[in-house]
Amino acid sequence: MTTLQLQNITKRYKSQAVLDDLTLDVADGETLVLFGPSGAGKTVLLRLIAGVIEPDAGKIVIGGEDMTEVDAEHRGIGMAFQNFALFPHMNAFDNIASPLEANRSSAAGIREGVEKVAKLLKIDHVLSHRPKALSNGQKQRTALARALAGSPPVLLLDDPLRNVDAKLRFEMRLELPRLLAKQGATVIYVTQDYKEAMALGDRIAVMSQGRIRQIGTPEDIYNTPADIDIARLFGDPTINLLTVIPKKDASGVYVELSNVRVPLPSMPESVVGKECVLGLRPETIVFTEPSAQGAIPVTVEAETPLNEKTVTLLLTARGREILLSRPAGTPGPSSGPAAIAVNGAAAFLFDKESGARIATPATTTNRNGEAA
Template sequence: MTLALENIVKAFKKDVVLDGVSLSVGRGETLVLFGPSGAGKTVLLRLIAGVIEPDAGTITIKGRDMEGVEPEDRGIGMAFQNFALFPHMDATENIAAPLTARNMNKTAITETVGKIARMLKIDHVLHHKPKELSNGQKQRTALARALAGEPDILLLDDPLRNVDAKLRFEMRLELPRLLKDQNATVIYVTQDYKEAMALGDRIAVMNARGIEQTGTPEEIYLTPANIEIARLFGDPVINLLDVSPVQVEGGVCITLSGVPVNIDAGYSEMVGRDCIIGIRPEAIRFVEEGSAEAIPLTIEAETPLNEKTVTLGLTQNGREIMVSRPAGTPGPSQGTGYIVIDANHIHLFDRATGKRIVPVKTQAAGSQGVAP
């Protein structure tokens, strides 16, 4: 592993920000740290960079313990939220700073700076000082400087936060290509789940004091460890409904609007227990009245969202359910509609702990039914 953290603890006075965090990142991998403000993402980056020291635990880079190693000796490039640009230098000089420090020839510097500036759409402000740049341009200049040095490890703290929506979308496509070309190990912080899904080879979902789940974007989305992670990923947000599974002939079912809905028989251990079922809006589709397992909904509202249409409906008990379907496909906009649920794409959570329940048949022998 290029980077490894083991049992990292960091507190500021009595406020414990990180409590026993362990993490490893391989060469050329992009790991996204995702989570709400205050989860400790930036603190974790600063610890890796050597700007602050952990209270306990070890940080190793290429097998070398970083205790006492100065930031400039760690082979790390950084782009933090506060920009940290040299005020007396124009954008070109700021971006070229790590190249100049290496005594690279001027022609190569000009080519490198120009290439990155064009990709980040700041080539028209290369001769401007930081005070003449917008926050978005400052952020992209700091990102360009970090990229220009081609470090072994690149720490990016929400580098697209101040970028407009159009450029942000373009950068989600372009930035992964550039990072792969450089073969750098990247730790990327964001609060935008779409950005995390687009940029990360893996995602580490953080909450207060630590990491709740690490996995590929697909693993995080399809098998969230708990309700909170399920809520964080997806637009529209996942439907969450209180249920109590019952045993029926041939399997297990839950009831919505008085209609029994079969779910995975592996949930048999949860029969009679208080649970929460999670249903992604895209795992629900409208059907004709009378279809098998059709659940009636009272349609409350319909919202077109370009590539999809989102419908809000109410069950007979007044519980809200959102349905997402591709734009242009049929569906009721008022009155009563009927839905069916793809049982292969539901989640069952323990109501007391919020943890996802793993159907018994998917578990290793001897393991428990609650996701770790």
């Protein structure tokens, strides 16, 4: 069942369209992540759903009811902001209790609801503290607890982990899916952190300039990005992008790196002779023996250990840079001549002019931009 439907939503400020004819369906109990750069329209979209602002065109349907013109307090929505937005004159208990009080819950019900969610979020020991006495992490959890306390059918989370430290952010990425699953709410989660999007989302909607560029599971977005920009946004280190002109022989379509043939299985013949961009994820490239079949000669320029992985900067015979990523502790040359193997089946090919990914028959996309 679909809990939330956004139908042809448009929002303008003066002459600029912040959201442009946007349509989106979110299923009951689903966590959908809105991901994109600053200014993409993510927070504006949340505020429209919440009823804080009104669309210039389009319809907002929640639980099968048209809520486009319904006041915010009657939409049954919980929301947590990245800046916490706690009531400074109230302690943590009263902040969390505010939606329960608005629902006219009994005193016993309020206490039970507050203590339950506070215990889940590990802030039950600071319920008597006012916001100024709380750490950023405790403020964030208090704001999240307030959003959860009323058990709303729809929960809007506007980049709630942005202002907390790295350790807490990592912990909350692990805890939040469990908490949200227990809550059973339909969740719209905004973030600019691709790792957070991948960890938390059942699906990810990639936004840019007021439009949804692609929507799909985290695996869909990573493995079949719709275009170069989306491929760049997901992955650390970033994807390698090399301008190439595909060729064809009896074995099929291929490109050349350091004058070595790299087959591109199932790639359409229409790309032959056309200037394209080859996309190679750093983790799909591996060191190999120079004598191995298909080995590509390179020069190791630099190596950077990054805790769980090691990133190596390579130069091809033509002086083009390539990043290779391998698990920490995996052997590999740190300087000088070397050889790599490239899996052409894991490579992407993008149109040079439009930036769109050239899909193989196995990765064609449907109308929603999801991998078929």
